[in-house]
Amino acid sequence: MQPPPSARDILVLAQIVDLVRAGAAMTRPELEAATGLGRTVVNERLREGVELGVLAEVDAVPSGHRRGRPSRSVRFRTEAGLLLSAALGAVSLHAAVTDLAGNELARDFRDINVQDGPEAVLGAVHEVFGELVRRAGRTVPVWGVAVGVPGPVDVASGRTVAPPSMPGWDDYDVRSWFQCRWEAPVWVDNEVNLMALGEWERGVPRERRDLLYVKVATGIGSGLVTNGRLHRGDSGAAGDIGHVRVTDDRSARCRCGKIGCLEAVASGWALMRTLSKHAKSGESPLLAERLARRGRITAEDIGLATAAGDEVARSAVASSARLTGRTIAGVVNFANPGTLVLGGGVIRYSPLFFEEFRSAVLDGTIELAARNLTIRTASLNFAEGTIGGALLAAHNLFRPSALQIWLGAGTPVGSALCLQTAA
Known part of the structure; x- marks a missing residue:
């Protein structure tokens, strides 16, 4: 049996894994050139990466006009683990399971109400996660979890902080709730950050x-x-634009208790x-009919x-759009x-x-900030939050400093505390 890699070997292997995963170097000659290391060292580290289960060798690639044996390429094993991602809105839950590159394997959507409190809502997320893992049909472990919530988050601790429309959630330890159930590192953020x-x-x-x-939805x-x-x-x-006074x-x-918020x-x-x-x-016969039928007006009713x-x-919709656009124009002028x-x-x-939102943004934006500005609707069919969550988890797992923490074990499971602290 080969001895475990030394700390110095892990440092070099982390550099190699990072290059392979990013697609910057995929063959031994490319890795030698990118790292400045000799063939023997590169071969040894690749052997360790394969034994640890994070790298795999694939078919030889043509060497072009070079003579000699073609170089075998190396790939990062995105199938070695799973990532779980959830984006919670005020009344919605989007969840997904992905491979280690953030490629979706299964997804789900459910209606929720964050005002039901953290135990009920997070229990629903946990249930969906379990179903998604089963649907994905893979027996590999979960390597990371990302959860976006519709309120302010202390990212360092994974706790919600005085969310204005989430009673019972203040200072709630969302990270620990999931970590003790999945035994994997967990990252918690505001859901709109994940969407961005x-x-x-x-x-x-x-x-x-x-x-x-x-994001313009319930909030x-x-x-x-x-x-x-x-x-x-x-x-x-940063980003809590809904509580700017307008x-x-x-x-x-506002639901936060203050007067005049955009929300x-x-x-x-x-x-x-x-x-x-x-x-x-x-005054609105169509909405009156919907109200009589259901006892309330929904977003779907407004759309119809x-x-x-x-x-x-x-x-009402046009007025809301113009006011939101005028407010965002100030952010565009500031952040460009x-x-x-x-x-x-x-x-x-x-x-x-x-249409009204776009017009109001352009009306309120200075010429230089508007000159090359692209304004469009979201393009990922309401999956941008779960995609962003998976990518956030992947970044925190595979940046070189994080790889040095867990790579010697071949899995980040068991290194959650160190990885979360280092994020």
């Missing part, structure tokens, strides 16, 4: 410019990716509150009414993203919200 990361990495078109993602939030990295601010509160109207009381007058929650009043008064030309619904993405349930309403 997913769109930046896998969205269409793949522009790779600084990206601002705006309103945003996430910013700059130079490929999430911008969380000093304490993790009016002094005392009747515009209080322009979110899906605010639209349903406003249009429910119009439905009760009979808007698409059907209901003037009351169209006026190259791409602005509108996502969330609001894009299901009709093209009206996006």
